[in-house]
Amino acid sequence: MSAVLSSCSATHLIAGKISNDGVMISKTDFIFNQKGTPAYRSFIIVRNDTLQYPIYVYRFSDQEYSALWMRCTHQGTELQASGDSLQCPAHGSAFNNKGIATNGPADSSLRSFPIKISNSEIFIDLRKQS
Numbered sequence: 001m002s003a004v005l006s007s008c009s010a011t012h013l014i015a016g017k018i019s020n021d022g023v024m025i026s027k028t029d030f031i032f033n034q035k036g037t038p039a040y041r042s043f044i045i046v047r048n049d050t051l052q053y054p055i056y057v058y059r060f061s062d063q064e065y066s067a068l069w070m071r072c073t074h075q076g077t078e079l080q081a082s083g084d085s086l087q088c089p090a091h092g093s094a095f096n097n098k099g100i101a102t103n104g105p106a107d108s109s110l111r112s113f114p115i116k117i118s119n120s121e122i123f124i125d126l127r128k129q130s
């Protein structure tokens with residue numbers, strides 16, 4: 001049984017490891033030290049020079065994540081993440097942690113990438129969208 005707790009913390013940016021097909025991150029990227037106790041971030045953001053927009057990776061559980069392209073589906077502004085949701089600074093659209101639009105003017109979901117999970121790593125497949 002794990003003593004790791006769920007918690008919010010400041011936004012955590014990582015570069016990940018880029019390959020031809022996608023980007024690899026580690027499950028440990030979600031762990032931070034909270035007053036001496038390991039805890040999980042609810043999300044992290046993957047940002048590096050090869051990505052036109054960052055990717056928001058939300059952790060639902062050890063085996064369930066979402067990976068969302070942080071590009072507003074209204075007019076393409078880069079989104080801002082806070083906790084369980086993403087907001088657009090341009091005209092106020094909002095999206096939940098599965099990429100579904102919860103506030104307009106955007107009316108379509110964010111691009112979402114397939115994820116493959118191994119014991120310790122999470123591979124985000126950038127070749128296709130789900």
Ligand code: FES
Nearest residue numbers: 072074075088091
């Ligand atoms: S570009 Fe995001 S709401 Fe208009």
